[in-house]
Amino acid sequence: MTPVTAEMPKVVDRQGPSGTHRLFAAGNDAGLAEHVQTFGALPLHGVDARLIDVVEASGLTGRGGAAFASWRKIAATVDARSGAPLERKPVVIANGAEGEPLSFKDKALLAHAPHLVIDGLLTAARAVSGGQLFIYATDAGLPAVERALAQRHDSRSIRLVAAPETFISGEASAVVNGIANGPALPTDHRRRLSESGFKGRPTLVLNVETLAHMALIARYGSAWFRTEGSDRDPGTRLVSVSGPAGDRLLEVAGDAGLGDVLSSADIDTSSIQAVLVGGYHGRWVRPMGYRLSPTGPASHTVRPGAGVVHALPDSVCGLETTAQIVGYLANESAKQCGPCMYGLPAMARVLNSLAYGGRDPQLVRELGRLSRMVTGRGACHHPDGAAQLVGSALEAFSAEVAAHLAGTCTKRMGRRS
């Protein structure tokens, strides 16, 4: 496939960063001077709705988890705005609330490249002729953004809002609800947020990393963006890698090999039995062969979600680890929707039983039944994510399941006696 390239009027006469080292190219704690020095000034006055075509040609997808085509979200917001009265100017929100305990890339981005996020937000706002602008992040991410905003005079319309440290505070409707009303809980959204979000206005919620990429696409164009990654997954993405060797933040090419990502994080793949990709709503896979891409056959690709890669060492029981995660997810339910409020604790109980001594073969069937029961039934996808995690655990740790049902555990550190 030859990508169609649409270009914005070029104002900066410079090349974008080469290689996968893009978002942090201005260095750690980059201030405005380093930022402009590295990337050039933001050609903001040249940005309008034509940016949608550029973003479409770039193939940029959301880096917050759902990997939705970014241009579609922007276009839907513009559509909702057309014909609307002036006071219904779209609201644009930079979402930096990563409730995922294994994710730290958004905090790092806000801390070290806040100007890129601000550039992205201003760019998106121009594209949709936005009114109110927000940056929403947990306390860890706010001080650097505050300092960055104080350094520039093109960002007075941006308000900072603190997000609570909960798993679901970053879900798009929870973000809008949290900023507009206080509680960062998902809401029933029969209508799209792009049509009716913040105080009924067209609302565009984009992840902070997505916005940072957009800031570079606005500068260097879609063809530059596509010089890394593949046709099905162009560009780069930040990945929070965790495991026995500690935490490592990487920026990798789209469609990267999982094994390469682990090696880049200095993880010895021979000591790893499985990898959790996409976080607590993600999928357990064995390390070999998979590529990180939002699209592609499940046999060879695994969706990166918000870019979370967690390596499970050989010595740890995957069922126990998953049981702990599901217990956490049950606890993090907003407890607004019945199937989630009752279904997730029920799943956690059954999985706990399987992990810690239960030998009834019906436990596996019951987990499947409960997973099917909660899926697709909630204001947000929290139950769906939990069900996906459990399903992948039963598959990836099938030998472990058999061992547990037989009263043993194959892992040394497994608590089986």
Next chain:
Amino acid sequence: MSETLHIDWTRCDGRGLCTELLPTLLDRDDWGYPLAKRATNGDRSNVAVRPAHSEAAREAVYLCPKMALSLANQVAGFGQ
């Protein structure tokens, strides 16, 4: 144009009236909440309603004590 019955889970309390009015469309789950017998693309919050059940669906919307139901001709299908 077919209609869809939207369940607002944040309102639904599992009283079960809708499941009695629409037994061909809805079961009850372990906790009494309405459980769509058929999912549309994995979505069981927006239940397809054939014209034959349109009247009963309207009644369910009207009678739901938690005002958790609504009928529409199309559903939001966005990734957010």
